[in-house]
Structures are given as structure tokens and as C-alpha cells.
Amino acid sequence: AALTVRFLTRRFIGEYGDMEFIYSHNLTVDGREILFHIWDAPNSQEQTEDGSSEEKRIQWADSFILVYSICDRASFNILPLKVQFIKAAKEGQSQEKVPIIIVGNKRDLHHQRVVSSEEGRLLALSLDCGFYEVSAAE
Secondary structure, three states, rough: OHHHHHHHHOOOOOOOOOOEEEEEEEEEEEEEEEEEEEEOOOOOOOEOOOOEHHHHHHHOOOEEEEEOOOOOOOHOOOOOHHHHHHHHHHHOOOOOOEEEEEEEEEEHHHOOOOHHHHHHHHHHHOOOOOOEEEEOOO
């Protein structure tokens, strides 16, 4: 959530609850107006009667940014399953490659780092995803 709010408002707010939000945002890129719809959802294993809410988000989206904390090994370790789930749901329907980017957040907290930049880069490479490491705070 901090990364999404930072992208939309250029402000950093450090604390968020585990709530989902859908944001709309206009941005000009290379002279073209682009409308983003961002479904910001915390990691969840919740299941609903008609399928997981995660599956609904996957069907709704055209591309994905999966964010983990460099200070939280568990948030990093779930990424391969998430990518596999997304690819199975999206690429199974078409031959087109689904855009997925893995982002390591909290780069400013290097003293608390438990996931190295190299681990993030290698995971993204092995999963055929893009990779960035950022700090929403900075």
C-alpha cells in the first residue's frame, strides 16, 4: 500500500491496515494519456465460496507488480507460487506473456535486510519477471 500511495501522491505514509483498495490514476507517458486502475491488495490466503478473491484479482488485471519486503523472508518466499498461479490463470487463456514485475521494497532499511538484491534478481530471472528494488519511504 505504501508503494501505491507513493506512486499516486508522491507522499510516504508508513502504516497501513490489511485492506484492499482500487485506485484510478491518469498519467502521461511519451505524450500519451494512460489511465491506470490499481487493485492494491495485501497478501491473502482467504478463500470464498465462489473461488478465491485472489483469482478474481488475477482475472481483472492486465499486469502485475508483486511486492515483497527485503526485511521479510516469508513475503519473498511466497513469490514463486504467486507467479506460478498468475501465469497458470492468465497465460492458460492465451499465448500472450503476462507482464509481471517483482519489487523488493524497504531498500532504505538495509540494516534489517534478510533478502539480498541478488536473490531478488535471480528469482525474477528464473521466473521470467522484471525486477526492481525500491524504497517507498525514499
